[in-house]
Amino acid sequence: MHAPVKPAAADPVPAPRGTGLKLALRLAWRDLRGGLRGFGVFIACLALGVMAIAAVSSASRGLSEGLGREGRRILGGDAAFSLIHRxxxxEERAFLERHGxxxxxxxxxxxxxxGEKGAALVEIKAVDGSYPTIGELRSDPAxxxxxxxxxxxxxxxxxxxxxxxxxxxxxPGDIVQIGSARVQLRASLVSEPDKIAAGVGFGPRLLLSQEALRASDLLxxxxxxxxxxxxxxPENASSDAALDQLLADAAREQAQAGWEIRSRSNAAPNFQRNVERFTQFLTLVGLTALxxxxxxxxNAVRRFVEAKKLDFATLKALGATGGKVVTIHLAEVMLVAAFGIAIGLxxxxxAPFALAYALADSLPLPFEATLAPGxxxxxxxxxxxxxLVFAIIPLGRAHDVPVSALFRDQIEPDRRRPRxxxxxxxxxxxxxxxGVALGFAYERRIALIYIGVAGAVFLLLRLIAWGLMALARRTPRPRRPSLRMALANIYRPGALTPSLVLSLGLGVALLSALAFIDVSLSRQLTQSLPKTAPSFFFLDIPNAxxxxxxxxLARQRPGAAVERVPMMRGRITSLNGVPAEQIKASEQMAWVLEGDRGIxxxxxxxEGSxxxxxxWWPADYKGEPLVSxxxxxxxxxxxxxxDTLTVNVLGRNITARVSNFRNIEWRSLGINFVMVFSPNTFAGAPHTNLATVTVTDAASPTGDAALMRQLAIAFPAVTAVRVKDALEAVNVIVAQLASAIRGASSLAIVASLLVLAGALAAGQRARLYDAxxxxxxxxxxxxILSSYALEYAGIGxxxxxxxxxxxxxxxxGVVTQVMKIEFVPDPTGAILAATAAVAVTVMFGLIGTLQILSKAPASHLRNL
Structure with a gap:
């Protein structure tokens, strides 16, 4: 007998190379080799948002590093000790000279x-013979x-x-009078190394010698x-340890001096703080664009899923699990995302290098472009x-859908929830x-508000889309066919309503917010001013x-209202015995503890309180010092x-008890102070006066220029600040801020347009089928055009x-809570922006429809 012949073993089926994520990445990469068609909006949106965040944070890093590196130049030394009035x-100078x-x-x-050419307010900086000790003063002529x-x-x-x-x-060469001193303007100021540390002034800078200042009788x-x-x-003792020792010795040995102390590590703290705040704002704008x-x-992922239905069905028919299908195509989507992110990065x-190159000669800041990997x-x-947030749900819906349902999905989308x-x-x-937005925020309160508002807006837009679809479904059918079809399109399976409501609602909300912010900024310092605002402030009026x-003033401005009060400068050193630097003040009141204040x-x-x-204390009060x-x-x-507070005035620490609190109307622009003391607090202390003049009659014997010229002759020690000039100086800053906001927010607006175009493109296949x-x-x-136009207009x-x-x-919220100015409810700009957005929506939609209608039905029906 012959032994039974065993059947030949079948050739083993080769297993796919690699498993798990490696296989998913390989298949995803293979699929992408066919091109990135359909991902244009996807890539552009990610690149735009990432670019905004990367550019803002990199530029901020370069500026912060510049401030830190150039701290000695900005400050004019390793440490600066400031005093007001004196x-x-x-003894204090000898202490400082022991250290350097x-x-x-x-x-x-x-x-x-x-003279006859007039008089002008100037910001005087009187320097000694060694100026500048660090950095370079540039003038013309040099x-x-x-x-x-x-x-x-x-x-x-x-x-x-x-x-x-x-x-x-x-x-150059002309002579002006500064107080009692004659000063020849010998050069034009090009740049000063310590400009940032001096802050923003209301007048142009004038550099003098300290000998000229003493001769002017302004002191x-x-x-x-x-x-x-x-x-x-000293060069051999300039380490951080030596600097810390100087600051510690000053706090211990000169505690009563009342110095405001800065070091090279925080040469311009207010400027640095404003940079960080504005960086956070621009980062949130970039995140909004993202x-x-x-x-x-x-939208792009949903369109991608729709286009890949046959691929999903094929993979599942060949035995791939739903999880494997999702993993492969999620890997493909994230690879595309990485490409868009790389472009944005x-x-x-x-961007910082382009900024440094373009503004190399005009940028007044110590900015040095640098790569910032972090x-x-x-x-x-x-x-x-x-x-990942916006892609995972559309992709996840394909996990449990059977092959047959995937094919049927051509007509009716599957509505089951993802796993x-x-x-x-x-x-x-x-x-x-x-968490990232909160963790890297300069002010976490603002970041929390932003997160809450963003989440609420997305949720509300989704609810509005659902509500609109439900309302359209329950609305009686109109007799006009095109209107009936438009109404049906709003709630039909696969309707564009959720995508259009989300993209268009976000875009209009952003445009409207910018319009309201812009009009509030522009009107805050003009139309919102009180009718009786002072015309002039006069400083340093000697008591004598x-x-x-x-x-x-009575001769120059007969009938004008004049108000004059004593004025000094003082710095809060402690509250209830706690040093001011240890007090955690709110953002709105932190400025009171920073530097000296008018008192x-x-x-x-x-008045105005x-x-x-x-x-309030009696007029003849003689007890312990009180403060309002x-x-x-x-x-x-x-x-x-x-409670008690201690202020340092003229080198003396004075403690007063809080007697009352006042509500102050700051917008009146009248004379008012955060702190008002009882008269006995500063009995006998040297001080000057502050005055305002408010013209109630438009007619005056002389103009403002003549008044300032006569004032400079009669009272050379008195400084006049014209309110109009001060407001114009502030308006320049406000206008620059508004321009920066509009420029940064334009990225989010561009993103909105891209999203809108993408949302309409995502529905192109359904529109093609219908048409x-x-x-x-x-x-x-x-x-067809009228029905689609009505649909887009209704959703819009x-x-x-x-x-x-x-x-x-x-x-x-931005105007009142962040900028702390009055909100102007003028909707004109917002309505124009909303109207334009609706028009753009209809236009984009009809352009796509016209392209469809230009094709012959036969060729398309064979491929549907």
Missing amino acids: EPTP TVSTIATLRGMANA GSAAELLAARDGVYGGIADPVLFGRLDLK QPGSLVRWTARVTL LVGGVGVA ALGAA ELGIAALYGLLTA WIYLAIFGAALAGLG QAGAFDEF TYAATMP RLASGE FDARAIEGLGLKLG MILKTLGATRRF VVSALFGLVAGAAAGW
Whole structure:
């Protein structure tokens, strides 16, 4: 017998190379080799948002590093010790000289009198012979400060901002009067190394020697002059440890001096803080562009899923699990996202270098472009999390759909919810996105508000889309066919309503918010001003000349209302015995503890104030020093009636008890102070006066220029600040801020347009199917266009109405809570923006429809 013949073993089926994620990536990469068609909006949205975040954070990093690296130059030394009203005493200067080389500057406001050409307010900086100890002073014509400022034949030298030359029609070599001193303007100021540390002034800069300042007689008891001593440590002892030792010795040995101290590590703290705040704002604007673009990502992924239905069915028919199908195509989507993010990172990283190159000669900041890997990594993380948040749900829906249902989905989309694992991934990615925004925020309160508002807006837009679809479903059918079809299209399976409402609603909300912010900014300092605002503020009025000054104003401005009060400068050193630097103040009141503040004393409550709590002291009060405080300090500083505060005035620490709180009407622009003391607090202390003049009659014997010229002659020590000029200076800053906001927000607007175009493109296949069937059944081009136009217009109007309301709310929040100015409810700009957005929606939709209608039905029906 023959042994039974065993059947030949079948050839083994080769297993796919690689498993799990490796296989998914390989298949995804293979699929992408066919091109990125359909991902244009996806890539553009991610690149735009990531670019905005990367550019802002990289530029901020370069600026912050520049401030840190150039701290000594900005400060003029390793440490700066500032005093108001007085120079350092010989003992205080000796203490500083024990630690290093000392140079001093004095800053104050004054009047430059050019005779018949007029007078102008100037910001005086009086320097010693060693200026500048660090950095370079640039002037035109060039020369050293000592040479240009030296006295020649009794005339002192000056270096002036070009603005002063233009304002008074002067040229180099002309002479102006500064107080009692004659000053020849020998050069135009090009740049000063310590400009940032001096802050923003209301007048052009004028550099003088300290000898010229003393000869001007502007240094009167109580004059508002700030003396700053800069200490440069020896080269062999300039370490951070030596600097820390200097600051510690100053706090211990000179505690009563009342110095405001800065070091090279925080040379311009207010400027740095503003940079960080504005960086956070621009980062949130970039994140808004990214989130708006996320809607485009979701639309693109839905379109991708729809186009890949046959691939899904084939993979499942060959035995692939639903999880494997989702993993492969999620890998494909994230690879595309990585490509878009890489484009955004490249553009964002290049932006600081382009900025440095373009503004190399005009940028007044110590900015040096640099690659910032950490900031670029954060921007990339924002992009990846956004892509995952908006892609996982559309992809996850394909997990449990059977092959047959995938084919049927050509007609009716599957509505089942994704598995919990995809919902969990969505939740984790969303939480990660919020965590990144919160974790890297300068002010977490603002970030929390932003996260809450963004989440609420997305949820509301989704609810509005559902509500609109439900309303359209229940609305009685109109007799007009095109209107009936438009109504049906709003709630039909696979309708564009959710995508259009989301993209258009976000875009209109952003445009409306910008319009409300813009009109509030532009009108805040013009139309919103009180009709009785003062025309002039007068500073440094000597006590001995107060009566003569009142008579002068009565002659120059007969019938005008004049208010005059004593004024000093003081710095809060402690509250209830707690040092000011240890107090955690609210954002709205932190400025009160930063540097010196104007203070006064009064027997009666100032005009423009009303008592909020407590009692005002009697006119003849003689007890312990009392103080009246701005009522905002109750919450902002945690103060309450009976608490104590200590202020340093003229080198003396004075402690007073809080007697009452006042509500202050700051918008009146009248004289008012955060702190008003009882008259006995400063009995006998040298001080000057502050006055305002309010013209009630439009007719006046002389113009403002003549008044300032006569004032400079009669009272050379008095400084006049024209309210109009001060407001114009502030308006310049406000206009620059508004331009920056509009420029940054334009990225989000571009993202909205991309998303809108993407949303309409995502529905192109369904529109093509409908149009071909309708044309086959005899529908005219006019009928099809009118029905689609009505559909787009209906969705657009509802979305625009929501956007107007949401934009007004967002604008109100930014204006009142962040900018702290009055909200102007003028909807004109917002309505125009909403109307334009609806028109663009209809136009985009009809352009796509016209392209469809231009094709013959036969060729398309064969491929549907």
